[in-house]
Amino acid sequence: MSFLRLFSSRPAPAPASAPIARERLQILLAHERGTRGGQPDLLMQLREEILAVVSRHVALDPEKVIVRMERGKNVSTLEVDIELPNELAPALAATG
Amino acid sequence: MAKVLVVTSGKGGVGKTTSTAAMGAALAQSGKKVVVVDFDVGLRNLDLVMGAERRVVFDLINVVQGVAKLPQALIRDKRLEGLWLLPASQTKDKEALTDEGVGNVIAELRKTFDWILCDSPAGIERGATLAMRFADEALIVTNPEVSSVRDSDRIIGLLDSKTVKAENGERVEKHVLITRYDPARAARGEMISIEDILEILATPLLGIIPESQDVLRASNVGSPVTLNNPASAPARAYLDATRRLLGETVPMLVPTERKGLMDLLRGRRAA
Numbered sequence: 001m002s003f004l005r006l007f008s009s010r011p012a013p014a015p016a017s018a019p020i021a022r023e024r025l026q027i028l029l030a031h032e033r034g035t036r037g038g039q040p041d042l043l044m045q046l047r048e049e050i051l052a053v054v055s056r057h058v059a060l061d062p063e064k065v066i067v068r069m070e071r072g073k074n075v076s077t078l079e080v081d082i083e084l085p086n087e088l089a090p091a092l093a094a095t096g
Numbered sequence: 097m098a099k100v101l102v103v104t105s106g107k108g109g110v111g112k113t114t115s116t117a118a119m120g121a122a123l124a125q126s127g128k129k130v131v132v133v134d135f136d137v138g139l140r141n142l143d144l145v146m147g148a149e150r151r152v153v154f155d156l157i158n159v160v161q162g163v164a165k166l167p168q169a170l171i172r173d174k175r176l177e178g179l180w181l182l183p184a185s186q187t188k189d190k191e192a193l194t195d196e197g198v199g200n201v202i203a204e205l206r207k208t209f210d211w212i213l214c215d216s217p218a219g220i221e222r223g224a225t226l227a228m229r230f231a232d233e234a235l236i237v238t239n240p241e242v243s244s245v246r247d248s249d250r251i252i253g254l255l256d257s258k259t260v261k262a263e264n265g266e267r268v269e270k271h272v273l274i275t276r277y278d279p280a281r282a283a284r285g286e287m288i289s290i291e292d293i294l295e296i297l298a299t300p301l302l303g304i305i306p307e308s309q310d311v312l313r314a315s316n317v318g319s320p321v322t323l324n325n326p327a328s329a330p331a332r333a334y335l336d337a338t339r340r341l342l343g344e345t346v347p348m349l350v351p352t353e354r355k356g357l358m359d360l361l362r363g364r365r366a367a
Contacts, residue, residue, distance in 0.1 A: 021316035
């Protein structure tokens with residue numbers, strides 16, 4: 001087969017992409033179906049509550065809050081990056 | 097000066113999302129700052145084709161409604177500097193998008209990006225007219241097939257009447273992109289010829305993208321075809337189309353059937 005391929009214009013086949021497609025869809029649909037039945041997305045809920053707690057103590061600048069999410073098969077991560085103004089730093093150091 | 101380009105077609109399944117991702121990536125590869133915006137509310141797929149589906153936190157409707165700021169909703173491409181995605185909402189009602197709200201988002205995007213590519217939903221309803229509303233240029237994605245050409249003609253009519261540019265007496269610059277072009281079927285005379293399509297639509301041609309397994313493979317792995325396999329025939333066609341969009345003169349190649357030595361030995365009739 002590999003010998004014959006020398007005479008063919010077709011390059012060796014790339015590794016199959018369908019299994020990757022299946023896994024991506026499985027992860028995505030698992031998350032989407034979970035949120036469709038009226039049950040709120042856990043990550044979304046966490047995001048909102050975390051921001052609510054922080055904003056009780058600090059005036060949040062919504063522009064300075066970065067929320068990143070990575071949904072995985074077994075583990076998903078939620079990263080909340082909140083930039084605090086400098087004048088708060090001493091207060092935080094004192095309480096912390 | 098920022099350019100807003102709507103990728104539209106009327107008909108579904110012709111390759112709007114694939115083309116948005118491929119051309120968006122190609123523009124970013126040429127050093128432009130690019131955002132691809134998904135207008136297909138309720139049936140978003142650009143995130144999937146771009147491989148960012150697991151990273152969506154906020155979407156276009158959240159920004160329009162003020163729930164999120166624009167920078168929070170933009171997803172940065174992990175592979176390519178200067179390429180960003182603004183996803184559509186999967187759950188919200190598309191009625192949540194207003195002319196004014198979308199106009200504000202586009203105006204804000206214009207401040208930071210060189211190119212804003214709006215991936216239109218199929219059809220001629222609100223979502224499609226909103227996607228084209230603020231466009232400077234339009235990419236009309238057409239398959240060499242009667243229903244697609246007819247729908248493209250309809251869309252051209254909308255571009256000439258329902259856009260802000262048209263209402264101000266200006267013109268949206270239009271380009272036709274022929275996709276899913278099958279050289280074998282063309283050789284057998286089974287597809288409308290490119291000349292006929294251009295004559296009917298009376299719109300200049302930006303490129304011809306051959307039907308290819310590489311396109312399917314790229315969307316399987318969530319990578320624009322111009323990134324996933326830049327040497328493939330569809331990627332090269334998209335890269336050429338992108339250079340034309342940027343004003344370069346690039347000779348137009350009509351895809352032809354590639355035959356290997358084995359095909360010839362087997363005595364298949366050459367096209």
